[in-house]
Amino acid sequence: MSIRKHAAICCSKLANFICLKLGRQGVTWAGKIAITIYPDILKELASEVKKAIYVTCGTNGKTTTNNMLAAFLQSEGQRVICNSTGSNMLNGVISAFVLAADKKGHINADYACIEVDEASTLRVFPHFQPDYMILTNLFRDQLDRYGEIDITIELLNKALKMAPDCRIVVNADDVLSTALVHQSEHPAITYGIAEPCPDNPASTTEIREGQFCQLCGEKLEYHFYHFSQLGDYFCPSCGFKRPAIDYNADMISLRQGLSFTITNKDKTTASLHSNYRGFYNIYNILAAYSAAKAEGFSLKYINTVLEDFHPENGRMEQFSINGTNVLLNLAKNPAGFNQNISAVMEDTKEKNLIVVINDNSQDGHDISWLWDVDFERFADANIKRIIVSGLRAYDMALRFKYSDIACEAILSVEEAIKTMLDDNPDNLYILVNYTALFGTRKRLKNLEMEKK
Amino acid sequence: MELTIGHLYPDLLNLYGDRGNIRCLVKRAKWRGIDASVKEFQLHDSINFHELDIVLLGGGSDREERLVCDELTAIRDDFKEYVEQDGVVLAICGGYQLLGSYYQMGDEVLPGLGLVDLYTKQGEERLIGDIIIHSDLFPMPITGFENHGGRTYINNNKPLGKVYKGFGNTDARDYEGICYRNVIGTYLHGPLLPKNPMLCDYVLQKALERKYQKPITLEQLDDTAEQLANQYICERLH
Structure with missing residues (x-):
């Protein structure tokens, strides 16, 4: 290993250690130090991931989905690298890999589960191209930082062009996400909630994004909404509509945490329970579930994993x-x-x-x-x-x-x-x-x- | 007394908490026993301006503004008549740009409503940040947040106020917004009205005076919460 690479890893770990001792979050700083000393650090470490790299994008649910996916994969005996604290810009991604490196400067991982801020995808993808991108949803968010939602969509479009072989695990109920996948023509795995859920205390007055077809500009119509713009949509003009759902959640109960059944595309089913609250967490679980299923895992112990899932990061x-x-x-x-x-x-x-x-x-x-x-x-x-x-x-x-x-x-x-x-x-x-x-x-x- | 507020294209022009302006108008009217109702108009709806007392035009993304532009020719004449008859209009950000004769984005020129003699050209950088302006309409400073790529040139019109902190209409940091008859156009959101209750009351008063054809004095409300939020920005940027 080159001296610079060694120095990069050591300094980065030291920086993180000092920050932790001081009670601060040091991952961003640690990542910056590593890449400043050795610019190829991320490229080299990421190439050592044995099976696949997942990247999780989308406005909401990134951290929960990504951590859950890591937990699912670990329950299948896989070694996983994950930026679990939610530091999702380039430096946070770098430090996830660097802090996982051993003394010889190598990582030993089957999978990497990396959440990436949408605006940072263009800075991260030159270092590695993911095998999967999970796209949770697209909502308006911090308009002064990211600009209008159309700008985020454009950024993701560009990023996806850098990863032409990437498969996208996409929320079928979100028209902005599926339109993006439709236009990028990447292979997709879809998840969603096909039918309305009577338990869901949805608001009827909330702001809904993307009410006009991304493909032809006509006003979209909806059979129903789950919340925000998520629901069963179709364009009366060009025919664009919610795609077929590969992994569908139904029989949803929100009374004691979350209980629901997932029907896989091969018609087999799995009954899930989580102590998490919030209808939206069904989507997060579905996303992580679909992503793990795409690699062929059975997820036999999923309910135990969900029961033990306490990421301690201020999410519920x-x-x-x-x-x-x-x-x-x-x-x-x-x-x-x-x-x-x-x-x-x-x-x-x-x-x-x-x-x-x-x-x-x-x-x-x-x-x-x-x-x-x-x-x-x-x-x-x-x-x-x-x-x-x-x-x-x-x-x-x-x-x-x-x-x-x-x-x-x-x-x-x-x-x-x-x-x-x-x-x-x-x-x-x-x-x-x-x-x-x-x-x-x-x-x-x-x-x-x-x-x- | 009662008022009807027309909200134009809320499905498209609804960025930056524009709903807060509607809510503020309605509440501050209701707290004084004035009944304010809101009519929402979607693209392709026909609009009878004669039944409206306040028209609100919000901001949208560039893509959404283009969709609206195609619709404008259909309402331009009626809207112009409403404005010339002292109809009250509050136009924010993208809506403010639409008031003018055009918005030039690179080589492309989007025609506007032509209600006020102003035009907008896209600049290099977006102008983003907290902003404070001083208006001669009332003593309380107007605070808000601006985020716009366009630079708006208002020719000989009267601006809404002088820029104290922030950018305003152009990079020149001199003036912000426009006052033309009972039309107020501005880049300020935040949303605009809740933190600037005097401006909200000014809009309500003008609308009532036009409708009832007599001078109106609005009852004073307890604006402590509004003033705290307004002052917080002023003190922070001071």
């Missing part, structure tokens, strides 16, 4: 503090937030709620999307008390005011959590956007330890 993460059951979840764009609201409503128990909104670079400086979220629905969610927090707490307070929902604004997250826990509520939901996640999670973790 539970904490127990002084008898209060705290549920932390990330919500960073309208579609994600609307689904979070549904998840809160699926839980009929009385609860308190904290919403934390920041506007740092990684969140997007533009927080106008708060008005594209149907916060009005919280009025019927059995919520006793609401505190809004974070840098843009006042904007969030205003959003609630114009929904006729009372709330208090406390800018400091720590103070907000303390105030709420002083109430000793049975259930506390904390919904945060991206840069608020790490600090809030750390605070909750500490409180949980202290009170034990």
Whole structure:
């Protein structure tokens, strides 16, 4: 191994170690150091993956889907590299590989499951071309960072041209995703929910993307919607429609976590149960399931894997503090937030709620999307008390005011959590956007330890 | 009293929380006992401007704006008559650009509604960030967020305000938006109205005065929450 490569790996691991000791997230920094010292590091390490590389893209559900897929593959005895913390830009991807390298500078992995930010695909794909791309969905997200959704679609289109042999595991219910796959002409594996789900507390007023056919511009028609623009669509003009579904979820119950049956394209079925909440998580499980099935795995132990799946990354993460059951979840764009609201409503128990909104670079400086979220629905969610927090707490307070929902604004997250826990509520939901996640999670973790 | 708000093409022009502007107009009217109803018009719907008191034109992506442009010729004359009869219009971002005679994107020229003597040319960089402007319509600063690739030239028209922080109509950082009769065009979203209650009330007042043909004084509301959100931006950018 070259000295530079060795140095790259050592320095990168050291940087990560120091950051962890300091209680910070160091993966991005670690990746940057590695590629600065040895520019071919990612290309070389990725080429050592023995069987296949999966890349997970899409606006929402990347981290959950990707981590779940890694867990599914591991349950089949496979060795997997995964950027499990959700650091999904080039440097985060690099560090996932570098931190997995051994002393000789090699990795020993059957699969890599790598989530990649859509805008970063063009920077990542020159280093390796994935065998599979999972495309979860496309929603409006951080318009000041990514621009309009059409720009994201264009970026993914370009990225896919760099990986002509890649198979796409695509959400059949999302017209924006399937139109992209249709136009790119890559081989596709589809998953979806063929029939309406009566249990799903969907909103009828939410913003729906891509209502006009991506292929011909005509207004699309829908047999039904699951949420946002996900549903059974067709174009009355050019005939474009939801494709046949290879892996279909039905018999869905949302009453005790998630229960549903997947029918595979060979007509065999699997009954699944997860303690996760939120209708949208059915899509995440379906995506991971379809991706693993595409490699021929039986997934016999899938229910055990789902039961043990606690990624501890602030996605539906539970904490127990002084008898209060705290549920932390990330919500960073309208579609994600609307689904979070549904998840809160699926839980009929009385609860308190904290919403934390920041506007740092990684969140997007533009927080106008708060008005594209149907916060009005919280009025019927059995919520006793609401505190809004974070840098843009006042904007969030205003959003609630114009929904006729009372709330208090406390800018400091720590103070907000303390105030709420002083109430000793049975259930506390904390919904945060991206840069608020790490600090809030750390605070909750500490409180949980202290009170034990 | 009552008002009818026409929301044009919400399926296409709905970026950047435009729904918040509608919600703000409706709520601030209702809190004063004024009944405000919203009529949504989709592409190809015929629009009777005589039954509208406020018209809202939001922003969309370039692709979506092109789809709207094809439709504009059908409504241009009626819309023009509405504007010349002091009909109230709030046009944001893409909607603001559509008010003008054209939007030039590279070699392509998209014809606009031609309601106001202004035009837009696409610039190199997108102008993105928080923005504060001072308008002579009221003392409270107008705060919002701008994100536009177009530079809008307003000729001899009166701008909505002077740029205090941010870009505004062009890279020159001098003026923002337009006021023409009862038309307000601006690049500010955020959305615009909730954090700028005085502007919302100005729009409501103009619409009521036109409809009822008499001077209207709107009842004062408790705007503490609105002021906090507005001040937060001002203090941060100060």
